[in-house]
Amino acid sequence: MLRYTLMRLGIFAGSFLALWGLVYVGVLPRGLGDSNLLWVLLLAVVVSAPLSFVLLRKVRDEASAEIVEKVDRGKARLAANRSQEDAL
Template identity: 55%
Template sequence: MSTSPTAATLRYTGLRLGVFAGCFVVLAVLAYIGVIPESFGTANPLWLAVLAIVVSAPISLVLLRGQREAMSRQIVPRVERAKGRLNANQSMEDDAA
């Protein structure tokens, strides 16, 4: 079984990171101009990263639906084959016991 990531997985991951980076940049600019709080104490980069994760998650959920479905179509057959092998191994162990 190949454990290398598929093209759809790499594409989805790259797009997801792109959405996060875009949100981070927009939030950093908004914090710089004073629209949102710049930080809590001295945690400015961490605050912006957490906020970017929270903002980018629902955006990715909506915008990347097609890529996520394509990735799922490529992954599901491999998961099913792995489940089949696991069930076969378990039944062989049960027969041996």
């Protein structure tokens, strides 16, 4: 899960830097007044979300499978502990 989170942050940072460069060069419009940073942050969120969804599908599925395995092991331990308590 940490790997997925770091990769998602990397995609966001890359999107932010690319969009900041495009705004700086003048390809994209600047925000109103002092809102330029907020404008670029919002654009980076909008651009990085679908990119992360498509590019990190395999990593997300692997992380999900790991979480399901951990939950299943926890349920099995809980069931084993309950059966030991009942046997005593």
